[in-house]
Amino acid sequence: MRRVLVTSIVLFIAVFVWAQQDQKAKNILDKVSEKTRSYSTIKADFSFSMQNKELEIDEKNDGSIKIKGQKYCVNLPDVNGGIKVFSDGTTLWNYMKNGNQVTISNLNEESSDLMDPSALFSIYEKGFDSKFVAEKKDGNITIYQIDLFPDSEEHDVAKISVSINKSTMTIHSAILYGTDDNLYIIEVKKMETDIDLPDSEFVFDASKFPDVDEIDFR
Numbered sequence: 001m002r003r004v005l006v007t008s009i010v011l012f013i014a015v016f017v018w019a020q021q022d023q024k025a026k027n028i029l030d031k032v033s034e035k036t037r038s039y040s041t042i043k044a045d046f047s048f049s050m051q052n053k054e055l056e057i058d059e060k061n062d063g064s065i066k067i068k069g070q071k072y073c074v075n076l077p078d079v080n081g082g083i084k085v086f087s088d089g090t091t092l093w094n095y096m097k098n099g100n101q102v103t104i105s106n107l108n109e110e111s112s113d114l115m116d117p118s119a120l121f122s123i124y125e126k127g128f129d130s131k132f133v134a135e136k137k138d139g140n141i142t143i144y145q146i147d148l149f150p151d152s153e154e155h156d157v158a159k160i161s162v163s164i165n166k167s168t169m170t171i172h173s174a175i176l177y178g179t180d181d182n183l184y185i186i187e188v189k190k191m192e193t194d195i196d197l198p199d200s201e202f203v204f205d206a207s208k209f210p211d212v213d214e215i216d217f218r
Helices: 002-013 023-037
Strands: 041-052 057-068 071-076 083-087 091-096 101-106 126-138 141-150 157-165 170-178 183-193 213-216
Touching: 023 126, 023 141, 023 170, 126 157
Parallel strands: 101 213
Antiparallel strands: 041 057, 041 183, 057 071, 071 083, 083 091, 091 101, 126 141, 141 157, 157 170, 170 183
């Protein structure tokens, strides 16, 4: 569950390369990618929901993420008692408050591109075909809806429906249709860009977690 949740969040965040895409979808996604890449740092709060009607599951949690280049830190305070994920671009730390335990691994051993949220809010550049669906209103916001379809079985999703804020050209929300019949919904609640984020934000500091149990897989 923890890996599925983090993977889903990162799917919402990761930068991809398109395959066969309709031109309108590609033009919009190009603009979103250009806008996102222009930021030196990103800090965002989001909500994450998992639904499964057949199993009567409807869970919702809040989280936050900080990004600086290839570095990131994800905080999920309400999941399994609290989870924090740190990466300095080379090393990955997964901390679980329950058990006061952190696992340490080399980034390239623990994660694929989909597990790298260093390009938050650009969900479309690798392994997906895209299709423009509609321009519509979501409250006072005009959004573009674009559907993404995996071009292989590498990803555990059948489709991702992305909503893009037309005025800001940033990701507003995404719905991931899992191959496990789960529905994952991610919505950006607040986003700040180009703020000062020291490199220490992206490294696990054991001194801040007394008596932490460190498991090093490197």
